[in-house]
Amino acid sequence: MIALFLFLLAALTVTVPASDVSAHNILHHLNFLPLMMAGILFGVPGAAVASLLAGAVNAPLIAWHWSQWPLDAKDQIVELSIFSAAGLIAGYLSDRESAHRRMVEQTKQELEKVYLELRENVAHMKKTERLLAAGQLAASLAHEIRNPLASISGAAGILRRGAARPEYIEDSLHIIDLESQRLNKLLTGFLNFAKPRSLRLQGTDLDAILSSVASLASHAAETSRIALVHEKVAEIPEAECDPEQIRQVLLNLVLNAIEASPPGSTIRLRARAGTSGTRIEVEDAGTGIAEEIADRVFDPFFTTKPKGTGLGLAICSTIVTQHGGALSFNGNPGGGTTFCIELPRAREMTNGR
Numbered sequence: 273m274i275a276l277f278l279f280l281l282a283a284l285t286v287t288v289p290a291s292d293v294s295a296h297n298i299l300h301h302l303n304f305l306p307l308m309m310a311g312i313l314f315g316v317p318g319a320a321v322a323s324l325l326a327g328a329v330n331a332p333l334i335a336w337h338w339s340q341w342p343l344d345a346k347d348q349i350v351e352l353s354i355f356s357a358a359g360l361i362a363g364y365l366s367d368r369e370s371a372h373r374r375m376v377e378q379t380k381q382e383l384e385k386v387y388l389e390l391r392e393n394v395a396h397m398k399k400t401e402r403l404l405a406a407g408q409l410a411a412s413l414a415h416e417i418r419n420p421l422a423s424i425s426g427a428a429g430i431l432r433r434g435a436a437r438p439e440y441i442e443d444s445l446h447i448i449d450l451e452s453q454r455l456n457k458l459l460t461g462f463l464n465f466a467k468p469r470s471l472r473l474q475g476t477d478l479d480a481i482l483s484s485v486a487s488l489a490s491h492a493a494e495t496s497r498i499a500l501v502h503e504k505v506a507e508i509p510e511a512e513c514d515p516e517q518i519r520q521v522l523l524n525l526v527l528n529a530i531e532a533s534p535p536g537s538t539i540r541l542r543a544r545a546g547t548s549g550t551r552i553e554v555e556d557a558g559t560g561i562a563e564e565i566a567d568r569v570f571d572p573f574f575t576t577k578p579k580g581t582g583l584g585l586a587i588c589s590t591i592v593t594q595h596g597g598a599l600s601f602n603g604n605p606g607g608g609t610t611f612c613i614e615l616p617r618a619r620e621m622t623n624g625r
């Protein structure tokens with residue numbers, strides 16, 4: 273098309289009468305267009321070929337012109353040279369732009385490749401982490417089951433020998449009974465932790481839940497001579513949560529608080545509206561939580577109690593996380609502990625539905 277354009281201009285120059293100076297002038301200046309187009313579209317090589325072609329096509333015309341008007345002919349040579357130079361500059365810029373574009377494209381492809389590799393690595397790492405966590409959990413469970421099993425087996429051995437004294441028989445039966453209950457508690461807790469049931473969300477009056485928890489735990493509190501106080505701070509709007517699960521969480525927290533509190537102390541329960549949802553607090557004046565164990569209390573099977581399973585807080589944490597909330601605590605050794613459940617507003621709860 274560019275070559276055709278150049279030939280067409282030369283042909284028109286030949287056909288237009290020599291007296292029509294302005295038409296000749298325009299036709300000559302129009303050579304600028306194909307030379308620039310060649311540079312923009314095909315780079316420096318394209319501009320060079322087009323310049324040579326323009327020179328070759330215009331040479332006879334300029335030669336004829338030279339015999340009539342040598343000054344005009346010189347102008348035409350200078351102009352054609354400038355047009356060619358402009359075409360070559362446009363070609364150079366176009367080549368540079370193309371090289372830049374190719375480089376950007378190549379970098380983009382490399383980045384995409386790195387991103388894909390990174391995603392694969394992260395997925396692989398997550399899978400390894402999950403397997404590792406499952407392995408650790410299974411090992412901890414096996415360890416926890418071994419102690420009661422050893423006690424049951426020892427007691428069964430005494431019974432099997434037959435000649436034991438009646439009080440030993442009574443003791444052995446008591447051990448079998450107690451350790452079976454412990455195993456049952458351990459396995460029920462483990463199932464609750466490992467396979468929590470899906471949430472049944474509904475509008476819930478949290479103060480009503482706190483009252484029911486206070487009365488459920490009142491017997492344990494009275495036995496330990498601890499006062500359980502439900503403080504009604506202010507009217508709070510209904511929260512959307514699974515009332516059974518939240519009751520279980522609060523009961524675990526209150527039982528922990530009772531176990532950590534000295535006789536004569538008070539445990540306070542309260543719910544209040546927070547900035548991003550609802551906040552429920554269980555405050556005790558007990559032993560507090562030492563710094564060395566603070567980051568382990570939510571780990572499954574972590575316990576400081578001889579008969580504890582260490583699953584209470586792990587289950588609480590799973591349930592609160594399922595609600596899209598957070599479970600945290602404040603406490604210093606000897607200064608009591610406050611556990612805090614933060615439940616988000618209804619629309620933010622997406623997990624477990």
Ligand SMILES: Nc1ncnc2c1ncn2[C@@H]1O[C@H](COP(=O)(O)OP(=O)(O)OP(=O)(O)O)[C@@H](O)[C@H]1O
Binds near residue numbers: 558580581
């Ligand atoms: N209110 C609290 N004050 C002081 N320490 C606490 C309190 N709540 C929890 N803890 C510490 O966190 C540990 C883990 O608690 P978690 O409820 O998970 O298990 P546990 O109470 O030991 O056993 P289980 O719940 O099976 O009876 C406890 O053993 C205790 O050391």
Ligand SMILES: [Mg+2]
Binds near residue numbers: 524527528580585
């Ligand atoms: Mg507990």
